Amino acid sequence: MFGELFGRYLVGENVIDRPTLDKLLKEQAETRVKLGMMAVAEGFITDAQATEINQRQQKEDKRFGDIAVEMGMLTSTQVDQLLAKQGSPYMRFIQILVDETGVEASDIDGHLESFRKKEGFDQSELDAIKEENVGGYISAFASSSQPYISNIAGQVLRNMIRFVTSDFYIDRLKRVDEVPYQTLTIQHCHGDHSIYIGLLTEQGDDAFILIANHITGKNYDSLTPEVYDAVGEFINGVSGLITTELASERLVMEINPQTFYEKQSIKGRGYVLPIYIEGKTIDLFISVDNAVDVGQNALDIRVKVNTEKSAGAGSDGKPTVVIVDDSGWSRTILRNLLEKNGFAIIGEAGDGEEAIRVYKELHPDIITLDITMPKMDGIEALRNIMEYDTDAKAAMITSAGQRSKVLESLKLGAEKFITKPFDPTLVLTELQSLVKDKLPG
Numbered sequence: 381m382f383g384e385l386f387g388r389y390l391v392g393e394n395v396i397d398r399p400t401l402d403k404l405l406k407e408q409a410e411t412r413v414k415l416g417m418m419a420v421a422e423g424f425i426t427d428a429q430a431t432e433i434n435q436r437q438q439k440e441d442k443r444f445g446d447i448a449v450e451m452g453m454l455t456s457t458q459v460d461q462l463l464a465k466q467g468s469p470y471m472r473f474i475q476i477l478v479d480e481t482g483v484e485a486s487d488i489d490g491h492l493e494s495f496r497k498k499e500g501f502d503q504s505e506l507d508a509i510k511e512e513n514v515g516g517y518i519s520a521f522a523s524s525s526q527p528y529i530s531n532i533a534g535q536v537l538r539n540m541i542r543f544v545t546s547d548f549y550i551d552r553l554k555r556v557d558e559v560p561y562q563t564l565t566i567q568h569c570h571g572d573h574s575i576y577i578g579l580l581t582e583q584g585d586d587a588f589i590l591i592a593n594h595i596t597g598k599n600y601d602s603l604t605p606e607v608y609d610a611v612g613e614f615i616n617g618v619s620g621l622i623t624t625e626l627a628s629e630r631l632v633m634e635i636n637p638q639t640f641y642e643k644q645s646i647k648g649r650g651y652v653l654p655i656y657i658e659g660k661t662i663d664l665f666i667s668v669d670n671a672v673d674v675g676q677n678a679l680d681i682r683v684k685v686n687t688e689k690s691a692g693a694g695s696d697g698k699p700t701v702v703i704v705d706d707s708g709w710s711r712t713i714l715r716n717l718l719e720k721n722g723f724a725i726i727g728e729a730g731d732g733e734e735a736i737r738v739y740k741e742l743h744p745d746i747i748t749l750d751i752t753m754p755k756m757d758g759i760e761a762l763r764n765i766m767e768y769d770t771d772a773k774a775a776m777i778t779s780a781g782q783r784s785k786v787l788e789s790l791k792l793g794a795e796k797f798i799t800k801p802f803d804p805t806l807v808l809t810e811l812q813s814l815v816k817d818k819l820p821g
Contacts, residue, residue: 381509381512381548381549381550382469382470382473382509382510382512383404383405383408383469383470383473384405384547384548384549384656385495385499385509385549386473386491386492386495387401387404387405387473388401389491389494389495389498389499390477390483390491393491393494395481395483395491396477396481396483400480400481403480404473404476404477404480404481405547407476407480408469408472408473408476409547415443415444415445415459415462415463416430416433416434416444417430418462419448419454419458419462422458422461422462424453424454424458424462425448425453425454428804428805429453431804432451432453432803432804432805433447433448433451433453434542435801435802435803435804436451436803437538437542445459445462445463446459468510468511469512470510470511474488492506500520501517501520502520504516505517505519505520512541514534514537514538514541515534518530518533518534518537521533521550521551521552521553521653522534522552522553522651522653523553524553524555524651526651526668527668528573528575528622528626528668529553529651529666529668531622531625532575532577532618532622532666533553533653533664533666535618535621535622535625536577536618536653536664537550537655539614539617539618539621539801540591540614540655543591543594543595544591544594544657547657547658547659548655548656548657548658549655549656550653550654550655550656551653551654551656552653553651553652553653554651554652554653555649555650555651556646556649556650556651556652557647557648557649557650558645558646558647558648559580559582559645559646559650559652559663559665560582560644560645561580561581561582561641561642561643561644561645561646562580562581562582562583562584562585562642562643563580563581563585563588563603563608563640563641563642564578564579564580564640564641564642564644564646564665564674564675565578565579565580565588565608565611565612565615565638565639565640566578566579566580566615566638566639566640566641566646566665566674567612567615567616567619567635567636567637567638567639568635568636568639568674569619569622569623569633569634569635569636570633570634570636571631571632571633571634572626572631572632572633573626573631573633573668574667574668574669574670574672575619575622575633575666575667575668576650576665576666576667576668576669576672576674577615577618577619577622577664577665577666578615578646578664578665578666578674579591579611579614579615579662579663579664579665580646580662580663580665581661581662581663582661582663585602585603586660587657587660587661587662588603588607588608588611588662589601589602589603589607590657590658590660590662591610591611591614591657591662592606592607592608592610592611594657595610595611595613595614595709596610596709605681605682605683605684605708606683606708606709608640608679608681609681609683609707609708609709610709612638612640612681612707613638613707613709613710615638616635616638616707616752616800617800617801619635620635620778620799620800620801621801623635624799634785635752636752637706637752637753637754639674639675639678639679640678640679640681641674641675641676641677641678641679642679644675644676645675646665646667646672646673646674646675647672647673648667648669648671648672648673649667649669649671649672650665650666650667650669650672651665651666651667652664652665653666682706682730683707683708683709683711683730684708685708685711685728685729685730685734686711686712686715686728696724697818698722698723698724698818699722699723699724699745699746699814699815699818700723700724700725700726700742700744700745700746701718701723701724701725701726701744701745701746701747701748701811702725702726702727702728702729702735702738702739702742702744702746702747702748703715703718703725703727703728703729703748704728704729704730704731704732704734704735704738704747704748704749704750704753704758704761705730705748705750705753705777706730706731706750706752706753706754707750708730710750710777710800710802711728711730713802714748714802714807715728717802717804717807717808718807718808718811721808721812723746723811726742726744727741727742727744730753731753731754731755731756732749732753732755732756732757732758732760732761732764733755733756733761735747735749735756735758735761735765736756736761736764736765736768739765739768739769739772740768743769745773745814745815745818746773746774746775746811746814746815747765747772747773747774747775748774748775748776748777748798748811749761749762749774749775749776749777749794750776750777750778751776751777751778751785751789758776758777758789759785759788759789759792762774762776762789762792762793762794763792766792766793770793772793773795773814773815774789774793774794774795774796775794775795775796775797775798775810775811775814776789776794776796776797776798777798777799777800778797778798778799778800795814796810796811796813796814797810798810798811
């Protein structure tokens with residue numbers, strides 16, 4: 381973030397040219413390694429612990445090292461050792477700038493002050509950009525008189541930089557009454573407030589594909605259902621965190637399934653925050669207005685359900701699970717986690733109607749049910765399954781903000797609740813408690 385913003389300023393002032401900036405950013409990216417990866421490589425923590433810290437990082441505006449120390453997984457000394465090896469992104473960029481160009485170290489402070497004044501940052505905002513502290517700089521880019529706009533933008537960015545760690549920056553928030561798009565993924569949260577959160581591209585599909593590749597670690601080269609699904613699930617995770625935050629203010633919100641559109645316009649008052657990643661642009665759209673028309677004829681985006689059973693499922697005594705979620709990416713995350721930890725996945729479903737059919741066919745030990753799904757939601761599916769089998773063990777996938785849905789699920793017989801974004805340790809703890817007699821040891 382700092383390197384791109386400050387570098388663009390230097391290009392505009394003819395201190396360096398754009399090819400030189402691109403070279404500097406590439407070198408900076410190649411030398412920077414995520415703290416979590418370094419901690420695992422050093423043997424300080426396990427992959428599972430790094431994932432657990434990352435999950436908590438999604439919900440709190442804190443650095444990886446600070447959270448790891450709070451959780452007792454790393455000591456302050458270990459964090460200091462890792463940071464020394466990693467190097468501050470700000471200092472690394474300045475070092476490369478001085479080493480690779482004709483810019484004098486003695487001139488840096490003057491350039492920084494001119495950059496700060498030109499961009500209108502106060503000193504604390506500039507410091508936050510240097511430190512990659514989203515909470516410290518988001519108001520400089522996404523200030524609005526409407527409630528929650530800045531908070532939502534910050535939540536999106538905190539989650540995005542978990543996947544995108546280089547060549548990433550944002551521009552100022554702008555108010556819009558209409559915005560055309562080539563592709564759009566959007567979700568509506570409603571109740572005591574009305575909130576729309578979406579990602580869109582005005583031209584081309586490259587930015588959507590790029591985001592999906594960063595999220596999944598795959599290499600899609602076209603706009604497939606899997607690409608839409610990954611971006612949609614990213615938005616769903618943010619929506620869950622926002623409704624959780626609002627629940628702490630005693631505001632009741634429901635979350636509609638994500639919807640997908642192409643080649644139309646959003647009409648109604650909202651805000652757009654441009655996000656630039658690796659030379660491509662994707663826009664964050666936020667509205668807290670009921671009178672918003674996001675488009676007509678939503679696309680039917682369905683990722684094919686995995687029909688393969690776990691090796692030896694049902695024949696080796698492993699507890700059996702059916703995973704139900706409209707997001708193929710979420711199903712994959714749960715499948716991989718559970719299969720690595722002694723469960724057998726014997727079926728999947730993408731909506732409530734499929735869930736009922738698959739449960740009656742396979743009779744799993746556990747069924748996980750996402751609450752927010754098209755056709756039939758998880759609550760109605762649970763109602764039907766419990767009528768069919770009063771001993772069914774169901775774990776609902778929800779956000780802490782969906783309090784009314786949680787209470788309704790409890791009344792119907794749900795035994796456990798798992799929140800998105802998934803916390804691997806919590807997921808395993810909750811599901812293992814349902815099948816203690818079938819787990820080894």
